[in-house]
Amino acid sequence: MNHVKxxxxxxxxxxxxxxxxxxxxxxxxxxxxxxxxxxxxKCENKK
Amino acid sequence: xxxxxxxxxxxxxVDVNSGAVHALDDAAYRVLELIPSKPVDDICPxxxxxxxKDVLDADSCKNAxxxxxxxxxxxxxxxxxxxxxxxxxxxENPPLKALCLHISHDCNLRCKYCFASTGDFxxxxxxxxxxxxxxxxxxxxxxxxxxxxxxxxFFGGEPxxxxxxxxxxxxxxxxxxxxxxKNFRFTITTNxxxxxxxxxxxxxxxxxxxxxxxxxRPEVNDEMRKTVSGDGSYExxxxxxxxxIDSRDKSLxxxxxxxxxxxxxxxxxxxxxxxxxxxxxxxxxxxxxEEGCLYxxxxxxxEKIFAEYEKLAEIMKERRxxxxxxxxxxxxxxxxxxxxxxxxxxxxxxAAVTPEGDVYPCHQFVGKEEYRMGNVCDDTFDKxxxxxxxxxxxxTRESCKKCWAKFYCSGGCSAANLNMNGNLxxxxxxxxxxxxxxxxxxxMLKVHDALNA
Numbered sequence: 001m002n003h004v005k006x007x008x009x010x011x012x013x014x015x016x017x018x019x020x021x022x023x024x025x026x027x028x029x030x031x032x033x034x035x036x037x038x039x040x041x042k043c044e045n046k047k
Numbered sequence: 048x049x050x051x052x053x054x055x056x057x058x059x060x061v062d063v064n065s066g067a068v069h070a071l072d073d074a075a076y077r078v079l080e081l082i083p084s085k086p087v088d089d090i091c092p093x094x095x096x097x098x099x100k101d102v103l104d105a106d107s108c109k110n111a112x113x114x115x116x117x118x119x120x121x122x123x124x125x126x127x128x129x130x131x132x133x134x135x136x137x138x139e140n141p142p143l144k145a146l147c148l149h150i151s152h153d154c155n156l157r158c159k160y161c162f163a164s165t166g167d168f169x170x171x172x173x174x175x176x177x178x179x180x181x182x183x184x185x186x187x188x189x190x191x192x193x194x195x196x197x198x199x200x201f202f203g204g205e206p207x208x209x210x211x212x213x214x215x216x217x218x219x220x221x222x223x224x225x226x227x228x229k230n231f232r233f234t235i236t237t238n239x240x241x242x243x244x245x246x247x248x249x250x251x252x253x254x255x256x257x258x259x260x261x262x263x264r265p266e267v268n269d270e271m272r273k274t275v276s277g278d279g280s281y282e283x284x285x286x287x288x289x290x291x292i293d294s295r296d297k298s299l300x301x302x303x304x305x306x307x308x309x310x311x312x313x314x315x316x317x318x319x320x321x322x323x324x325x326x327x328x329x330x331x332x333x334x335x336x337e338e339g340c341l342y343x344x345x346x347x348x349x350e351k352i353f354a355e356y357e358k359l360a361e362i363m364k365e366r367r368x369x370x371x372x373x374x375x376x377x378x379x380x381x382x383x384x385x386x387x388x389x390x391x392x393x394x395x396x397x398a399a400v401t402p403e404g405d406v407y408p409c410h411q412f413v414g415k416e417e418y419r420m421g422n423v424c425d426d427t428f429d430k431x432x433x434x435x436x437x438x439x440x441x442x443t444r445e446s447c448k449k450c451w452a453k454f455y456c457s458g459g460c461s462a463a464n465l466n467m468n469g470n471l472x473x474x475x476x477x478x479x480x481x482x483x484x485x486x487x488x489x490x491m492l493k494v495h496d497a498l499n500a
Contacts, residue, residue, distance in 0.1 A: 001114045001117075002072075002110065002114070003071060003072050003074055003075035003110065003111040003114050003115075004060075004069050004070070004071050004072075004075050004111075004114050004115065004118065005069065005070045005071075005497075005498065006067060006068075006069050006118070006123060007067075007068040007069060007070060007378065007493060007494055007497045008066070008067060008068050008378040008379055008493075009065075009067055009123065010062075010065035010066060010067050010122050010123055010126065011065075011066040011067075011378065011379065011380065011381070012064065012065055012066030012384045012387070012454060013064075013065050013066070013122065013126065013130050013384075015066075015380075015382075015383035015384050015385075016130050016131060016132070016383065016384045016385070018383070019382075019383020019384060019385045019386065020135050020136070020383060020385035020386075021383075022142065022144065022194055022386075022396070023194065023195060023196045024196075024382055024386060025145075025196075025198060025232075026144065026145035026198055026391065026392055026396060026397045027390075027391050027392075027457070028147075028391050028393070028397065028409065028410075038382055038386065038387055038390060038391070038455065038456065038457035039376045039377065039381050039382065039387065039454070039455035039456070039457075039486070040372065040373075040375035040376050040377065040381070040489075041381065041382045041386070042377070042381075042382075043377075043380050043381060043382055043383060043386075044196065045383070
């Protein structure tokens with residue numbers, strides 16, 4: 001493509017198939033305790 | 048839904064439902080802004096060509112449109128959210144998997160902005176006994192179902208004031224973890240004042256994460272974070288934090304975490320100060336304060352805060368010797384969409400336990416009697432409150448449904464909503480706006496990295 005550079009693909013849709021194991025860290029336990037951000041948490045599903 | 052914005056010299060498009068991110072040239076950016084919904088074919092409407100005729104020739108318009116159509120066809124632009132099964136995110140009886148243990152409702156600092164009312168959450172100074180701490184471990188194991196990873200955050204007040212209970216809880220959790228096939232991970236959040244070599248060694252051997260509270264520049268930190276006698280705490284804590292991090296295994300997590308208020312809206316200086324001290328995992332966050340409070344953030348501060356986040360992001364285009372928590376976003380393999388719908392899990396996946404053993408939806412609800420969910424000693428956990436918290440999420444909150452950032456922030460903070468709006472459901476708008484700005488910065492940095500790799 002000449003006009004658009006895709007930085008990353010449809011990761012959310014792909015994650016719907018294998019996701020939901022619930023083993024990842026609870027967001028407020030990592031550092032924030034006051035301001036929610038979930039998208040910076042690590043996925044722990046190695047499948 | 049597509050969110051477009053310009054930052055750092057880049058034209059960026061975030062496709063909300065697919066999670067795809069694109070960098071566009073000026074032609075594609077202008078064309079995309081004029082496409083209201085998923086295009087049905089690759090022929091650029093004449094209305095778009097006409098609207099852009101003064102800035103873009105027809106061929107460029109058509110070519111850009113064709114590329115955008117191709118992305119839409121491939122599910123990378125204007126994607127639908129029909130693949131999302133909300134029921135998977137909210138099962139009938141969700142497992143509890145994380146506890147914030149208020150091991151100490153006492154504190155050796157008197158921080159002016161403390162949402163815990165200088166440590167005791169307005170409930171009287173108290174330490175959690177080892178027996179209550181062990182009952183909390185039993186409580187979470189019994190409700191964790193098939194979850195293997197269980198997180199315990201030793202919180203306060205100041206948890207170092209109750210180290211005997213911390214140690215006994217850790218020992219007991221590890222022992223019970225073996226019996227029940229659970230992997231306990233411990234975090235401790237400390238102001239650092241009582242750190243000594245023994246505690247440093249213990250934390251570095253047992254805690255997979257440690258959160259160290261420091262607001263930044265000495266004068267900023269000391270204005271808010273004072274000792275009982277009214278001195279600033281900076282000179283006492285910084286050498287201890289350095290000692291802790293110097294001897295900490297690099298594979299283990301830590302954050303130096305600060306708070307900014309209305310008094311230091313130039314908080315980039317504080318972030319850089321902490322980084323210059325040699326700490327590389329940083330979080331500096333907006334204060335939680337009631338409206339009317341002198342240091343509380345106000346709507347009129349918004350533009351200044353936005354500019355400050357942008358300034359920090361510009362600096363971080365070049366400087367990467369530290370991570371800034373709120374600019375961390377994993378575009379390749381972050382949390383799954385189910386986790387992103389679930390959000391913080393307060394009240395059902397995550398709960399806080401007081402020194403008395405009382406259970407609350409999260410640390411910020413402690414002391415609000417109407418939200419007391421039960422007690423770890425009599426093994427009670429009010430499902431009605433749990434269900435109420437599960438009922439508020441990005442699929443039900445009206446402001447979230449239409450927000451481009453919903454899969455990144457995952458619905459925000461119920462406690463902030465309650466504090467600022469008086470109810471759990473209505474989003475705290477200033478908090479949302481700051482979150483969106485931080486995400487724009489975070490995504491811009493990812494685009495910058497990708498295009499300059």
